[in-house]
Amino acid sequence: MISSINPTVKAGTVLIPGVLLGLMFDIFTPLVYLIFIILVTFIFTDISLKRYLLIFTPFVIFVLSFAWARMLYTSETFQGGSVLFEFWHFEVTTGAVQVAISLALRSLCFIALSLLFILTTDSTKFMLSLMQQLKVSPKITYGVLAGYRFLPTFKHELEILRQAHRIRGVGRAKGIKGRIQQFRRYSIPLLANAIRKAERVANAMESKGFTGDRNRTHYHEMKVRKRDWVFFGSMVGTFFLVVFMSYYLGYLNIFGRDIN
Known part of the structure; x- marks a missing residue:
């Protein structure tokens, strides 16, 4: 296969x-x-x-x-x-x-x-293969992989924000100006959550000894x-x-x- x-x-x-x-x-x-x-x-x-x-x-x-x-x-x-x-x-x-x-x-x-x-x-296997076969820096591959894993959570958080706005009586924006304001209402909380998640992931990787060195062992070869x-x-x-x-x-x- x-x-x-x-x-x-x-x-x-x-x-x-x-x-x-x-x-x-x-x-x-x-x-x-x-x-x-x-x-x-x-x-x-x-x-x-x-x-x-x-x-x-x-x-x-x-x-x-x-x-x-x-x-x-x-x-x-x-x-x-x-x-x-x-x-x-x-x-x-x-x-x-x-x-x-x-x-x-x-x-x-x-x-x-x-x-x-x-x-x-x-x-995941593609990123591991890039590290092991093409010697791509782990900082790049793990960063791309972490960002890819965050995408479903961003979609879920966006839906929660929309529902919270509806509960508070904020309807769907109309017109260009309204859409720009709606984008700001959504983007700022999502950006803040993304920064928090990135910090947590970085701290977790550092606590487990991640340095970005190419000469490292892999559990999945x-x-x-x-x-x-x-x-x-x-x-x-x-x-x-x-x-x-x-x-x-x-x-x-x-x-x-x-x-x-």
Whole structure:
């Protein structure tokens, strides 16, 4: 299962194809790799289809609107080919359509790779892996982890503040000025509570001997195993295989230049 892969290796596995896909302007390469990512997601993870679609669908709508705008405002470099149709004063060519579709598919690949990482990675293990494999300072990783853990408590405290204001007869603000005053009423108590919590966490960490030193032992050791490299090689290797297939079939296009 992908959830058991070392988070640092998984992040590198997602990052490399994600960056290289930004160079591909053809349709074939991102389309085939997108299908591969989705197959890997549902075969090697326990993510439910309903949950995945609830997260993925809003991004699809955004990507389609972005691709439509890109098709209408394509630069002269990518406006080659015959004119397919006219929309108001815009002439849409085959080159513009290809660039728009390619952009949409690349964006969907980025989203699919990101979801593969986010939905299968535990935040605590990711921070531990950054400390142990990449030697990131514990001050940074524990600070990020503590802030992430505080988010649910802030949401709960905000709801308590709203209920307290309703009990005291303070209704929902109307207008820009009222919203600014309401923001101040909420932000000051939340900020004060955040400072208190930060001080308590800092005192607790110091009392337990936390100094921020990189040379420290860990109760949970994150190791890079053979299966991690198999996952890395499979994902990255498949990407380069798709690029080779695209080149062999004559589809490969890098920055608007056909490579064949």
